[in-house]
Amino acid sequence: MNNSCNCISCDLKDIFFEHLNEGEIHKMCSEKKEHNYSKGDVIIEQGEEIKEFTYLKSGLVKLFRIESDGKEQIISISKPMDFVSLLSVFSEKTYNYSVTALEDSTTCVLELEMVRKMTGENGIFALNILEKMSKASDSIIMGMLKIRQKHLRGRIAFILLYFAETVYGTNDFDLPVSRKEIAEYIGMTTENVIRILSEFRTDKIIKIFGKTIEIIDIDRLKMISEKG
Amino acid sequence: MNNSCNCISCDLKDIFFEHLNEGEIHKMCSEKKEHNYSKGDVIIEQGEEIKEFTYLKSGLVKLFRIESDGKEQIISISKPMDFVSLLSVFSEKTYNYSVTALEDSTTCVLELEMVRKMTGENGIFALNILEKMSKASDSIIMGMLKIRQKHLRGRIAFILLYFAETVYGTNDFDLPVSRKEIAEYIGMTTENVIRILSEFRTDKIIKIFGKTIEIIDIDRLKMISEKG
């Protein structure tokens, strides 16, 4: 937790809170709270009351639901800029999903009441929040549609490319999730995630060293993601 | 098209535009346009520039995408209160989905510029829009998650219950969609939609007369929707 006024230099300020005047920035700064989480920590728990507005400053998180049968379904794997606790925040009293840290993460938290107040008082701020929210839910929905129409090989290719291109920006990275979590994200079984990763390895599309993945033939992976 | 100022008595006024003052209502009223669509008409076309803010006053519509392979995927089947052209409206320049009328429908349209302006000027209005948007995308996402985890029988049961309980409020209704559209909505093939409907008929769960469906054993249907 850290309350010093470092918002001026925060990377996210321009994106989430542009067009605030000095006074507003100062107010936000004095009231905001930063939280640090370690890999695996729970950031938001399904069922919890929504009292705060949370956005991700650094790290990587997963959004997921525990369904009535006890199974997890991952809604989204989000990095800074993608995730703000937007889903439900303005429409529900309690969270209907959980958020945990996949990597060490830092969130910045504001009282929801204060955000509502600022939304009411500052029109440009309001439009900004609308835009972020629109973007966040759009990308979740489009992502789910894309995944749904693919076969298993295509889904695995898709998620590998997601990590390589969108999350890490390199073809050589450590998976931040277990095979089981991949399965929960793209709607298949753990065994088949493993099987298809192995297939990709024997086909010399990727190399696997435990959690470490190296993409060798990215063009083929892209083709599988498109066609499959 | 109809420009007389009947907004005062519009059912949707309280929901979408509560807390407007006289002047604002009058302004909205003089600038809004109503459009009537017949079953099958295109309301919004994928790729089209987003210049307006559209909400559904009466009727039933489907939101869908045409994917690169030419196949349709239905994102949502929405009734008044559920649908406002919210997805993307505040974040994209063009629509990345289409909307067509499943039943005769009436929309009410405002210039997007005007809505943005009002959002900036009237804080409560802004919060209201945020709430609607949050609700709309939430229910789409949760719906997709629910459908994804079900087997085909469960999906068919789910959508039949959706029409019976949420859309029409009766166990005896006309399907507003073809078997093919059901398939596109819940991610399966047309043949299997038909097959499972037939199964439900032989199991005496529903009666089928072409597009007309009568649910006989709603408890069993609910059980299938839950378990399947």
Next chain:
DNA sequence: CGCGGCTTTGATGTTCATCAAGTAAAGTGG
């Protein structure tokens, strides 16, 4: 009345989940 789209059913094969069984890795308590 004939054409194209929607619907229906059956036969077939593929894709995928489930079950089983074993290895590796990682956390836990003495």
Next chain:
DNA sequence: CCACTTTACTTGATGAACATCAAAGCCGCG
């Protein structure tokens, strides 16, 4: 730090769920 337990990972075999292909009847519409 080591034995122990648990959790994650891996592979194979089997059957169920589902898509695809094929063929025919039906209905609305020009």
